[in-house]
Amino acid sequence: MNESLEVRIPPQSLEAERAVLGIMLLGKSAADRVFRKLREENFYREVHRRLFRAAYEIWKRKEPVDITLVGNALLKNGDFEAVGGYSGLAGLMDGNHNAANVDYYADIVLEKSALRGIIASATRIVGDAYADSKTFGDLASDIRHIANSALDAAVGAQEFDDDPYRRVEEAIRELRENRSGTKNRFIKTGFPRFDQIFGGVERSKMTLITGFKSSAKSVFCQQTSQQIAEMNIPVGYAMLDVARSEVDLRMACRLAGVSYKNLWSLDPAVMSEEKFNRVMMYMEMMKEYPIYCVGQDQIGRDHGKFCLWARQVVERRGVQIIFVDSGKEFKSRKDRNSSDESAITDLINDLNEIPVQLNIALVVISEKSRNGMAKGSGSWDYTNRYHYDFSQDTEDKTLIHVRTEKDSNGENGGCFGFRLRGEHFTLTEINPDDYKPAADEQPDYGDRRPPGRP
Numbered sequence: 001m002n003e004s005l006e007v008r009i010p011p012q013s014l015e016a017e018r019a020v021l022g023i024m025l026l027g028k029s030a031a032d033r034v035f036r037k038l039r040e041e042n043f044y045r046e047v048h049r050r051l052f053r054a055a056y057e058i059w060k061r062k063e064p065v066d067i068t069l070v071g072n073a074l075l076k077n078g079d080f081e082a083v084g085g086y087s088g089l090a091g092l093m094d095g096n097h098n099a100a101n102v103d104y105y106a107d108i109v110l111e112k113s114a115l116r117g118i119i120a121s122a123t124r125i126v127g128d129a130y131a132d133s134k135t136f137g138d139l140a141s142d143i144r145h146i147a148n149s150a151l152d153a154a155v156g157a158q159e160f161d162d163d164p165y166r167r168v169e170e171a172i173r174e175l176r177e178n179r180s181g182t183k184n185r186f187i188k189t190g191f192p193r194f195d196q197i198f199g200g201v202e203r204s205k206m207t208l209i210t211g212f213k214s215s216a217k218s219v220f221c222q223q224t225s226q227q228i229a230e231m232n233i234p235v236g237y238a239m240l241d242v243a244r245s246e247v248d249l250r251m252a253c254r255l256a257g258v259s260y261k262n263l264w265s266l267d268p269a270v271m272s273e274e275k276f277n278r279v280m281m282y283m284e285m286m287k288e289y290p291i292y293c294v295g296q297d298q299i300g301r302d303h304g305k306f307c308l309w310a311r312q313v314v315e316r317r318g319v320q321i322i323f324v325d326s327g328k329e330f331k332s333r334k335d336r337n338s339s340d341e342s343a344i345t346d347l348i349n350d351l352n353e354i355p356v357q358l359n360i361a362l363v364v365i366s367e368k369s370r371n372g373m374a375k376g377s378g379s380w381d382y383t384n385r386y387h388y389d390f391s392q393d394t395e396d397k398t399l400i401h402v403r404t405e406k407d408s409n410g411e412n413g414g415c416f417g418f419r420l421r422g423e424h425f426t427l428t429e430i431n432p433d434d435y436k437p438a439a440d441e442q443p444d445y446g447d448r449r450p451p452g453r454p
Helices: 014-024 028-037 044-060 065-077 085-095 098-132 135-155 165-179 192-198 217-230 244-256 271-288 302-315 341-358 376-383
Strands: 206-211 236-237 291-295 320-324 361-367 386-392 399-407 417-419 426-429
Touching: 014 028, 014 044, 014 085, 014 098, 028 044, 028 098, 028 165, 028 192, 044 065, 065 085, 098 135, 098 302, 098 341, 135 192, 192 417, 192 426, 206 217, 206 341, 217 236, 217 244, 217 361, 217 426, 236 244, 236 302, 236 361, 244 291, 291 302, 302 320, 302 341, 341 361
Parallel strands: 206 361, 206 386, 236 291, 236 320, 320 361
Antiparallel strands: 386 399, 399 417, 417 426
């Protein structure tokens, strides 16, 4: 036998197993998500299996999965000392893992479990082939079974929780949390009319912002991020075509009402000392904003690095919404030409998973090309839940039209306007009575018509 095979350690991630178990002990919603996805046999370490088994029995009785009840169950089963007692249980909870990432860690545990299953099944098939104990047809059938089992495990196929009581209770809990303000489903943007009509930006969903150049897409996202940060809500901002420091400079210029293109000028007629000092004042203020930026100098155009950064700022900084300026800058993770629709579809699908996995709101800009379509527009239309299209008025350059291309809550087709003010730049909402939609488009606000609107 090859000696290298004897010393190989089966695929496993003890850190991911510990993270899942620790998060599971933190609260009901996290435990629900764990038990819907994992089973005892998915864990590599035996002591982790015992702990999971005890917690699962408590969960099936619809009792809270907490450190006290799990400890009592382990005592009754004779497994308390094996897990390290209460200090061992508390140690699992000291990992500083965010409950929003439990699906991410659970997927790692599932993947490693699936790989171990493949190895075990393949080893058995190799043994049968050497022993010539099965026909070729039987061996081929076994191989197909391995492939199908591996696919099922990879997507988390298993016994799904179809208990209507737990399902409805979870929905009621989310509604009550939103009603009490302890965990709002929508994040307010700081634009009063936008928040009144659409509720804000929804968590666990991707919002798409499209438009041609100079249609104030980035201005909207930067201003929104700053307004959200002023409400003490941590924000992530990824600008993929500039260095990280430039993101802060552009935001400070917007606040100071100074054109970024003039910032570097040494001509006092262009950049006066007063303007320069005003920008510097806002740069100092930026230090206190809970805005966490990443730029091209850190992640390039690499989607994988962006995903890693997103997970880090959510887990470490408590970020609740991330802006991407802009999605067209990402290079596909596949070795394909960037115009390939299939590669763009894969990229968009990957992006769409981030808000769901991290339970955050994700706002992505995608600039339109000359034919009026966003790159990969067909894929965008089917995967995002909200889509707002920005356009600059052909006659009045300070007037920005916004059309609701898609709103899963039913506000499709509605139009509203912003006024672009200042040297560089601030958006203010236009009163509906003073706004005329572009191209004779008429606004449709449904039941959430702004006050005073006939």
